[in-house]
Amino acid sequence: MSRPANVLQRVEEFLAKAFLLASTLIVFAGGVGRFLGHPLDWSIDLATFTFAWAVFLGGDLALRENRHVAVENLLHLLPPGARRWARVGVWLLVALFLALFFVYSLQAAYQTRFRSFQGIPGFSYAWVTLSASAGSLLMLLTALGRLRQALKE
Amino acid sequence: QTYTLRFNHVLGPNHPYHAGFQAWAERVAQRTGGDLRILVFHSSQLGIEEDIIEQLRQGIPLGQNTDGARLGNYVKELGVFNGPYFVESYEEVEKLASLPVVQGWVERLAKQYGIRVVCFNWVQGYRHFMTNKPVRRPEDLRGLRIRTPPAPVWQESVRALGATPVALPFGEIYSALQQRAIDGAELVYANIPDMSLWEVLRYVNETKHFLLINFQVVGEAWYQRLPANYRQILREECVRAGRETSMRIQQEEARIKQLVQQRGMTIVSDVDLAAFRKAAETAYERLGLKAVRDALYQALRK
Amino acid sequence: MLLSFAVFLLLLLLGMPVVFAIGIGGLVFFLTQPGLQLTMPVQLALAETQNFSLLAIPTFILASNLMNELGVTRRLLRFAHVATGFMRGGLAQVSVLLGFLMGGVSGSAIADATMQARLLGPEMVRRGYSRGFIAALQGFSGLLAVAIPPSIGLILYGSIGQVSIGQLFAGGIGVGVLLAAVYMLTVALLARSRGYLPETAPPTAKEVGAALREGFFAVLFPFLLLAALRFGVFVPSEVGAAAVVYALLVGLIYRELSLERVNRALAHSVRDVGMVALLIAMAAVLGYGMKWEMFPQQVSAFLLEAVQNPQVALLLILLALLVLGTVLDSTVMIILLTPILVPAAKALGIDLVYFGVLMVMTCAVGLLTPPVGLSMYSVCSVMGCSIGEYVREGWPLLVATLLVLLLVYLFPGVVLFLPRLLFGGGV
Numbered sequence: 001m002s003r004p005a006n007v008l009q010r011v012e013e014f015l016a017k018a019f020l021l022a023s024t025l026i027v028f029a030g031g032v033g034r035f036l037g038h039p040l041d042w043s044i045d046l047a048t049f050t051f052a053w054a055v056f057l058g059g060d061l062a063l064r065e066n067r068h069v070a071v072e073n074l075l076h077l078l079p080p081g082a083r084r085w086a087r088v089g090v091w092l093l094v095a096l097f098l099a100l101f102f103v104y105s106l107q108a109a110y111q112t113r114f115r116s117f118q119g120i121p122g123f124s125y126a127w128v129t130l131s132a133s134a135g136s137l138l139m140l141l142t143a144l145g146r147l148r149q150a151l152k153e
Numbered sequence: 154q155t156y157t158l159r160f161n162h163v164l165g166p167n168h169p170y171h172a173g174f175q176a177w178a179e180r181v182a183q184r185t186g187g188d189l190r191i192l193v194f195h196s197s198q199l200g201i202e203e204d205i206i207e208q209l210r211q212g213i214p215l216g217q218n219t220d221g222a223r224l225g226n227y228v229k230e231l232g233v234f235n236g237p238y239f240v241e242s243y244e245e246v247e248k249l250a251s252l253p254v255v256q257g258w259v260e261r262l263a264k265q266y267g268i269r270v271v272c273f274n275w276v277q278g279y280r281h282f283m284t285n286k287p288v289r290r291p292e293d294l295r296g297l298r299i300r301t302p303p304a305p306v307w308q309e310s311v312r313a314l315g316a317t318p319v320a321l322p323f324g325e326i327y328s329a330l331q332q333r334a335i336d337g338a339e340l341v342y343a344n345i346p347d348m349s350l351w352e353v354l355r356y357v358n359e360t361k362h363f364l365l366i367n368f369q370v371v372g373e374a375w376y377q378r379l380p381a382n383y384r385q386i387l388r389e390e391c392v393r394a395g396r397e398t399s400m401r402i403q404q405e406e407a408r409i410k411q412l413v414q415q416r417g418m419t420i421v422s423d424v425d426l427a428a429f430r431k432a433a434e435t436a437y438e439r440l441g442l443k444a445v446r447d448a449l450y451q452a453l454r455k
Numbered sequence: 456m457l458l459s460f461a462v463f464l465l466l467l468l469l470g471m472p473v474v475f476a477i478g479i480g481g482l483v484f485f486l487t488q489p490g491l492q493l494t495m496p497v498q499l500a501l502a503e504t505q506n507f508s509l510l511a512i513p514t515f516i517l518a519s520n521l522m523n524e525l526g527v528t529r530r531l532l533r534f535a536h537v538a539t540g541f542m543r544g545g546l547a548q549v550s551v552l553l554g555f556l557m558g559g560v561s562g563s564a565i566a567d568a569t570m571q572a573r574l575l576g577p578e579m580v581r582r583g584y585s586r587g588f589i590a591a592l593q594g595f596s597g598l599l600a601v602a603i604p605p606s607i608g609l610i611l612y613g614s615i616g617q618v619s620i621g622q623l624f625a626g627g628i629g630v631g632v633l634l635a636a637v638y639m640l641t642v643a644l645l646a647r648s649r650g651y652l653p654e655t656a657p658p659t660a661k662e663v664g665a666a667l668r669e670g671f672f673a674v675l676f677p678f679l680l681l682a683a684l685r686f687g688v689f690v691p692s693e694v695g696a697a698a699v700v701y702a703l704l705v706g707l708i709y710r711e712l713s714l715e716r717v718n719r720a721l722a723h724s725v726r727d728v729g730m731v732a733l734l735i736a737m738a739a740v741l742g743y744g745m746k747w748e749m750f751p752q753q754v755s756a757f758l759l760e761a762v763q764n765p766q767v768a769l770l771l772i773l774l775a776l777l778v779l780g781t782v783l784d785s786t787v788m789i790i791l792l793t794p795i796l797v798p799a800a801k802a803l804g805i806d807l808v809y810f811g812v813l814m815v816m817t818c819a820v821g822l823l824t825p826p827v828g829l830s831m832y833s834v835c836s837v838m839g840c841s842i843g844e845y846v847r848e849g850w851p852l853l854v855a856t857l858l859v860l861l862l863v864y865l866f867p868g869v870v871l872f873l874p875r876l877l878f879g880g881g882v
């Protein structure tokens with residue numbers, strides 16, 4: 001793996017973990033704060049914001065390691081040549097889907113720039129939407145790698 | 154040419170609003186010979202309110218039942234409709250709708266943000282504090298954790314009235330009350346039988362702190378595509394159905410009050426409303442809506 | 456909408472990861488509707504991540520992984536082993552008991568089954584159990600996490616269908632107890648016919664005491680979390696976060712807490728969360744077309760008109776769920792079908808708590824049935840066995856599960872006994 005790609009993956013991994021841990025601890029703090037009579041107005045929104053980022057970054061980490069479930073039973077019945085083309089087709093479609101998702105997530109982020117979190121006024125909802133952009137872009141890169149691999153086979 | 158609008162709301166299928174929206178849809182279809190259809194979706198089936206509002210702004214044929222707090226994100230002054238003790242009767246709501254200054258805000262919402270208010274005379278009734286101990290004065294609310302919708306206008310208002318607002322999604326209310334994770338909620342009468350709240354709450358304190366006013370909105374782009382006479386039919390029938398539904402809710406409240414008492418809840422009606430009104434002033438100051446409200450009161454000659 | 460589902464199934468069969476097959480299937484609907492925009496799928500997927508109730512999923516996944524890393528699960532296991540190791544097929548009985556104990560803490564069948572397979576699998580192989588049987592046993596034991604509160608499936612059903620989660624949780628307990636009893640019976644019968652032997656002599660009170668002392672805080676785990684729920688510290692959606700903090704504390708008490716282990720638990724968790732939650736997010740995109748076309752209303756109208764008898768209708772619904780479960784994920788099914796089936800059940804006069812527990816359990820069985828089952832894939836990949844082996848060795852457990860569902864269907868009291876006791880008559 002090339003060096004920049006390696007750095008990218010480590011940053012991604014670190015952020016995903018940090019967001020997941022933050023989300024969990026914020027939910028915990030929200031419960032405790034409420035129990036003690038000092039509810040945190042922002043806890044729900046901040047927890048779901050960090051959750052969104054953990055999901056989309058974690059989605060790519062899972063994809064890199066082939067952790068997303070697929071049904072390959074039928075694929076194994078095909079002759080090797082056809083199997084290869086099925087694979088190429090599948091990853092081409094996935095890449096196309098992720099590219100579309102990326103482009104439209106940017107548009108959605110732009111459209112929702114006025115909308116703010118209910119519990120955190122002034123914090124634009126666009127920051128949540130951008131988690132989908134980051135995640136789909138990273139997954140697009142991973143899917144393109146898979147496509148290249150399938151073509152080489 | 155035919156037009157189809159999908160209209161979304163967060164309330165359940167048994168809420169009087171749902172029947173009201175369907176009556177609106179039926180009459181519009183009748184008067185346009187079926188050319189303008191409204192399909193009504195309950196329980197937020199088409200998504201969360203904020204998303205729908207964003208989508209209808211893009212010209213997608215969607216409508217949404219919403220409130221001043223949400224529209225206040227776009228035109229700040231509209232937030233005043235969600236202020237505590239803002240209006241006192243349904244008649245005042247109708248009068249407000251016709252004020253030129255309010256019409257000006259509505260036009261700004263349409264021109265600048267692409268959100269068209271079709272009508273805003275739908276009233277769900279008064280919201281009251283519902284708790285496990287009687288509440289008569291703002292002091293009685295001190296230290297009570299009250300579930301409040303997670304918007305600043307609501308939160309500030311409930312804080313001003315003396316309680317500690319807790320932001321929780323609507324669907325979590327029952328279990329949070331059951332587990333005593335919160336001490337109460339502030340809701341309208343119709344919510345009690347819907348969620349069997351008598352299982353977990355003992356008092357309805359008639360604080361009447363909000364008269365819950367709703368706005369029916371569609372996308373301005375879609376609205377402008379309609380022929381002028383269809384736009385008029387859409388508006389007229391919205392106002393008519395809104396008036397009927399609001400009246401129906403007022404009448405049903407008497408029946409629900411009886412039911413709620415049969416199920417063991419106590420209704421506290423000797424609430425010191427003057428003290429609560431005074432406490433509410435702080436909310437308007439903190440939200441920067443005091444001048445807006447006073448100007449409206451002047452226009453209403455109140 | 457039909458085209459959307461056809462595309463989804465085709466891509467699934469071509470070996471595309473399920474999450475993208477669902478997403479592309481969903482996208483097809485938006486491409487075929489001129490009035491809609493492609494920003495909507497993005498918004499719909501994101502809206503799922505902004506649902507407070509869904510936070511139970513990542514928090515419980517993180518809690519299980521932390522328990523695994525910090526020795527909490529191991530201590531639980533040791534206690535269970537002392538308690539049941541003397542029976543025929545002792546480690547198999549341990550699996551059921553561990554599943555039962557973990558069920559009170561974890562809410563996810565997949566996370567639980569995977570964890571148990573990792574934990575108990577190697578030792579069971581050494582003692583001569585077949586890989587297919589171990590995989591199936593751990594997979595089905597994971598179902599106990601769905602029945603016994605807290606349960607992500609029941610939280611989903613309750614929050615989508617506006618049914619009290621507290622009552623659903625109480626209702627799940629009866630099913631969980633029955634399920635565990637029937638599994639233990641099945642294991643005992645299989646142990647006899649397959650010749651699995653006991654591992655230990657019956658424990659003395661002293662041995663049980665020692666195991667309990669050593670693993671005290673681990674065994675206390677489920678009970679403390681339930682107490683935190685009952686005494687009003689947390690709402691159900693927050694209990695997973697409490698479990699995370701408790702796992703960290705227990706790790707600290709047992710001196711097993713280290714940055715490296717927490718880091719490893721986080722690394723496993725972000726991948727699990729990325730997989731499960733992204734699937735749920737994409738399912739919202741695929742489900743939108745059904746709602747837009749008012750498909751739920753049509754189905755419930757059909758059920759109401761075609762089948763007047765609630766018992767027959769319920770049976771048909773459950774059978775349909777089992778069939779759908781062979782290819783669809785249980786979480787996806789609960790999310791897609793709750794809004795369709797709850798109004799139908801309500802109109803048929805079926806108790807919504809009883810219906811919810813039955814529906815969620817029936818959907819969860821789909822996690823373990825081929826050709827598509829997330830728990831099945833997971834345990835088979837951990838145990839390194841083929842789906843065929845899993846089916847050959849594990850079918851008695853499926854039969855046992857179906858038997859329990861049949862009993863629950865015939866005797867609603869199994870579900871409703873506790874909610875009525877705890878919440879009074881007006882369930």
Ligand code: NA
Binds near residue numbers: 560601
């Ligand atoms: Na559980």
Ligand code: NA
Binds near residue numbers: 782820822826828
């Ligand atoms: Na299955």
